[in-house]
Amino acid sequence: MATVPPPGLKFKLILLGDFGVGKTTLFHRIRAGRFLQGAHAPNEHLAVCKRTVQLSHPQTASLAQISLWDTAGEERFLSLSSCYYRDTDAVLLLYSAQSQLSFDSLPHWVHVARQYCPEAPIFLLGNKTDLKPRLPEDKAEKFSVEHGIAGRFNVSAKTGENVDRCVQDVVQLLVLQSDAGSSRLTVSLQEADSSSRCAC
Numbered sequence: 001m002a003t004v005p006p007p008g009l010k011f012k013l014i015l016l017g018d019f020g021v022g023k024t025t026l027f028h029r030i031r032a033g034r035f036l037q038g039a040h041a042p043n044e045h046l047a048v049c050k051r052t053v054q055l056s057h058p059q060t061a062s063l064a065q066i067s068l069w070d071t072a073g074e075e076r077f078l079s080l081s082s083c084y085y086r087d088t089d090a091v092l093l094l095y096s097a098q099s100q101l102s103f104d105s106l107p108h109w110v111h112v113a114r115q116y117c118p119e120a121p122i123f124l125l126g127n128k129t130d131l132k133p134r135l136p137e138d139k140a141e142k143f144s145v146e147h148g149i150a151g152r153f154n155v156s157a158k159t160g161e162n163v164d165r166c167v168q169d170v171v172q173l174l175v176l177q178s179d180a181g182s183s184r185l186t187v188s189l190q191e192a193d194s195s196s197r198c199a200c
Contacts, residue, residue, distance in 0.1 A: 009064035012087050014117075016109045017094035018102045019076045022127040026094065026157040027070035030167060035158050047072050053171045064171050085116035089174055090123060090150075095154050097126040097134045097154065102142075110147050121150035121177075123170055130156040 015023040024047075028036040031049040047070045055062055074080050095102040106124075113122055124144055126135070132186045143154045149172065153166040 002133060009175060009178075010067070011064065011089040012067050012069065013070060013090045013092055013170065014069045014082045014084060014088050015092050015094060016075075016113060018096075018099075018105045018109075018140070019073060021094045021099070021102045023094050024070055024072065026092075026125075026127060026155070026163065029157045029160060029163055030068055033160075034109060035160070051167075053168055055168065055172055055175060057172050057176065063079050064175055066167070066171060073165075082116070087088045088117035088120045090170055091117065091120050092125055092170070093149075094127050096128045098128050098131050100135065103139065104133055105141060107147070121173075123166075124149045124152045125166065126152075126154045126156055129154045129161060130159045152166045 003061055015027060017023055021117055027047060027049065030051065049068045049070075051066050051068065053064050053066055055064055071080060071084070074084075093106065093113065095106055110122060113120065113154070124140060124185065126140055140152060143149070153162055153169075155162045157163065164183060
């Protein structure tokens with residue numbers, strides 16, 4: 001069994017969405033494998049983490065590597081540089097499952113993603129699912145269909161619910177896409193049933 005990812009299986013994932021939806025908290029959850037209270041780091045600019053992801057599809061390699069990029073709050077100032085978007089393989093678009101305002105901002109972020117990284121599939125993540133009340137699921141489903149979203153997940157950066165499964169499924173689909181040369185991806189929501197540590 002391979003202990004390092006093949007050279008071609010390295011993917012750049014970026015986080016997009018309104019300030020306050022939990023992007024940095026999710027970034028630290030993926031990086032550290034646990035919830036970090038007060039995870040926001042206002043002095044950081046475009047934080048990046050590398051992580052090795054274990055894959056389970058029998059027809060693909062067993063390992064792949066991601067570099068996950070976080071805005072570190074820069075979206076508040078509309079100051080994300082072009083390097084943030086360059087060579088992006090997938091966009092993780094976040095909204096708060098409790099915030100209608102963050103959901104209403106999603107079309108803006110889809111436009112931004114399609115403008116700066118048009119080839120990258122977009123995955124919709126409804127964060128903060130550990131809190132109630134939550135926005136109706138049918139709204140997110142309708143948005144996903146209307147905007148050609150590649151996959152949709154409900155996650156909680158605080159509890160870790162579905163986070164590892166989301167990352168694994170996104171990377172698995174990127175691997176299958178690179179193998180098949182397909183530009184169309186779909187994924188169904190799955191429950192997280194495992195956890196892993198970041199290989200930063």
